[in-house]
Amino acid sequence: MVGLRAKLLFPLGVLVLAWGIYTIAIAPAGSVAPGVFLIFLVVLLGVMATNVELVVLRPLHGLLAAAHELAQSRFLGASVGTPPLTIRQLAVGLNQLRDRMQEYDATLLEEQGRRKALEQSVRELEDRYALTVERANDGIWEWDLKTDTADFSVRWKAMVGHLHAPLAHIADWRNLLHPEEGASVVLRLDDHIQGRTPHFDEEYRLRHSDGYYRWVHSRGTAIRHANGKPYRLIVMDNDIHGRKQIEHALIEAAEALSSVSGADFYRALMQSLSSILGTRDNLVCYCVGDPPTRAQTLVYYSNGKFFDNFEYDLAGTSCGAVIERKEIVYAPTGVCDIWPLEKEFDRDSYIGVPMFDSTGKIIGHFACMDGKAMRQDLPHLALFRIFSVRAAAELERMLLRQKLEGSQAPR
Structure with a gap:
C-alpha cells in the first residue's frame, strides 16, 4: 500500500516543489515572502496526502481486505468480519453470474453440437428423399389442411399434362378425378386424415389435359401434431397407366x-x-x-x-x-x-x-x-x-x- 501512496503523491509533490522553486528563485523580488510561501506549500502537500489517504487508499484497502476474506470463505456463510453488506452481495452476485455464464457457455456449445448434427441429418434425409423421388419418377403433391391449399410438383403436373395449369388448391385435384371412382377415393383419403387408416394407398384415374383419363397409384401419409391432429398431407403418385x-x-x-x-x-x-x-x-x-x-x-x-x-x-x-x-x-x-x-x-x-x-x-x-x-x-x-x-x-x-x-x- 506504501508503494501506491508514493505513486499517487510523487507527481503532486514534484508539482508543488517546482512551483516553490519558481516562486522563490525566479518570481520578482518582494512579491511573496519565502517563509510564508514555504509554509503554504507544506500545508498544501499535507492536505493532498490526507485527501489521498481518506478518499482513495483506505476505502480501497477495506475493499481488498473484504474481497480477500470473502474469497477464502467461498462466500458460503462463513464469518469474515464485518465487510460492507453491499460488497458481500456484489461478490456473491458476480461469482454466481460467472458460474451461470460458464454453465450457459457449456449448454450453448452442447446445443450447437446437437443443432449441427440435426441439420446434417436433415440434409442427408432430404438428399435421400430427393434421390428416391428422382429414381422412382413419382409426382408429389402436398395438401395444407389449415389453408386448404395444395402444392403440385412439376413432375406431377407433367404426368397429367397440366404443366402450366394454375393448380393451387385441393379442389383442383378433386376436379381431375374420374367420376366412377372419385367419391370412393375422396372417402378413403378422408378416412386416413381422420386417423382411421395408417396410410392412403389407392389406384385411380386422373383426367389428362388431352381429355383422356390415366391411371395413377397414390401413396400418402398425413403429418400430425403431437396430439394427433393432422396439419399436412404428402402424397406420391406413380403413373401406372401402361400397367393398367x-x-x-x-x-x-x-x-x-x-x-x-x-x-x-x-x-x-x-x-x-x-x-x-x-x-x-x-x-x-x-x-x-x-x-x-x-x-x-x-x-x-x-x-x-x-x-x-x-x-x-x-x-x-x-x-x-x-x-x-x-x-x-x-x-x-x-x-x-x-x-x-x-x-x-x-x-x-x-x-x-x-x-x-x-x-x-x-x-x-x-x-x-x-x-x-x-x-x-x-x-x-x-x-x-x-x-x-x-x-x-x-x-x-x-x-x-x-x-x-x-x-x-x-x-
Whole structure:
C-alpha cells in the first residue's frame, strides 16, 4: 500500500516543489515572502496526502481486505468480519453470474453440437428423399389442411399434362378425378386424415389435359401434431397407366379365350400374349420324364408365325428354372447372364409360368421371351395365373384323353 501512496503523491509533490522553486528563485523580488510561501506549500502537500489517504487508499484497502476474506470463505456463510453488506452481495452476485455464464457457455456449445448434427441429418434425409423421388419418377403433391391449399410438383403436373395449369388448391385435384371412382377415393383419403387408416394407398384415374383419363397409384401419409391432429398431407403418385392397360388387355384376352379349347386355345393364348407383351418367342410346353428333364412344345409362336413342335433339355435354361422352382420366373433383362445357354437364341428377357394338374404336380409351362428388355410396366405377375389355370386344365384334359387312346403324347 506504501508503494501506491508514493505513486499517487510523487507527481503532486514534484508539482508543488517546482512551483516553490519558481516562486522563490525566479518570481520578482518582494512579491511573496519565502517563509510564508514555504509554509503554504507544506500545508498544501499535507492536505493532498490526507485527501489521498481518506478518499482513495483506505476505502480501497477495506475493499481488498473484504474481497480477500470473502474469497477464502467461498462466500458460503462463513464469518469474515464485518465487510460492507453491499460488497458481500456484489461478490456473491458476480461469482454466481460467472458460474451461470460458464454453465450457459457449456449448454450453448452442447446445443450447437446437437443443432449441427440435426441439420446434417436433415440434409442427408432430404438428399435421400430427393434421390428416391428422382429414381422412382413419382409426382408429389402436398395438401395444407389449415389453408386448404395444395402444392403440385412439376413432375406431377407433367404426368397429367397440366404443366402450366394454375393448380393451387385441393379442389383442383378433386376436379381431375374420374367420376366412377372419385367419391370412393375422396372417402378413403378422408378416412386416413381422420386417423382411421395408417396410410392412403389407392389406384385411380386422373383426367389428362388431352381429355383422356390415366391411371395413377397414390401413396400418402398425413403429418400430425403431437396430439394427433393432422396439419399436412404428402402424397406420391406413380403413373401406372401402361400397367393398367396391359392388365385390362390380359383380362379381356382371358375372357375371349373362354370359348376356345384344345390346340386352338394354345395358339390363341400365344398370339394374345405376344401381342400384349410385345415378345418375339412364345411357347407352351409339357414336361417329359419324371422327374422332368426335358420339355416338348405344344405351340411355338415366333416373329408372328407358328413353327413345328420340338423337344429340348431343361437343364441350364430359363424354362428349366420354372420347372425346378415350380413358380413364375421373371427376368426383365439379362437372361443370357443368368442362363448362358440362352445366348444361342439371342434372348434378353423372359417370363415363364408353371402349369399344375389337379393333384398339384407340375406338368408343363408357358413362356414369353424377347431379344430386348421387357417393358417395365407389367401388371402383377399373379395375373398370369389366370392363363396358367386354364392352360393346365386344357393340358391335363388332353393328356388324359391321349392316355385313354394309347397315345404317347398330345398332338
